[in-house]
Amino acid sequence: DTAVSQTPKYLVTQMGNDKSIKCEQNLGHDTMYWYKQDSKKFLKIMFSYNNKELIINETVPNRFSPKSPDKAHLNLHINSLELGDSAVYFCASSLEVGGSSGNTIYFGEGSWLTVV
């Protein structure tokens, strides 16, 4: 009964490949996010969706494409993977707009992506 679940948890792949990370939340939230944690543990937002509509796209390369088939799911597809894409990717959700509105953002357990 995990609130925000993402798969796979670990992914090792070669440069140039295309991969997807799936995310689902069972909290009934309207807003979902993808955050990236780099090798220095710095966390930064990549995308935010509210009711399946893109709200935030933080200067992320076009190789990254989020897809939200419904408001409970936000998948992340990455084309032509590069070494620098190695990171931990966190999916998250909040009831409505999070952060500055005061709604708590709940995070998944992360997906560890290693590009070799």
Add this chain to the structure above:
Amino acid sequence: AQSVTQPDIHITVSEGASLELRCNYSYGATPYLFWYVQSPGQGLQLLLKYFSGDTLVQGIKGFEAEFKRSQSSFNLRKPSVHWSDAAEYFCAVGAGANNLFFGTGTRLTVIP
């Protein structure tokens, strides 16, 4: 522009000792402040949050944090640390639309 500073990259404390993790923020409006914990190989878990009202907020696992507007700080405290508290701690400020800005984290090591 908003920012969060966690001045201590790494802190080591003995089990049973008290703990204070520092967090300073910069934000033009009334801040919403959060502390998250990340155990090794795990995701982010919310410890506590401040939205308004009482400036001393209680969280899970015996943690508390105090919002001090005059010092732009939101330090996290625990009176007696347990070995299971060893983890990475992140302070964050809610800013803009749908966003959290995170500090760079403080790694806590607990010595038996």
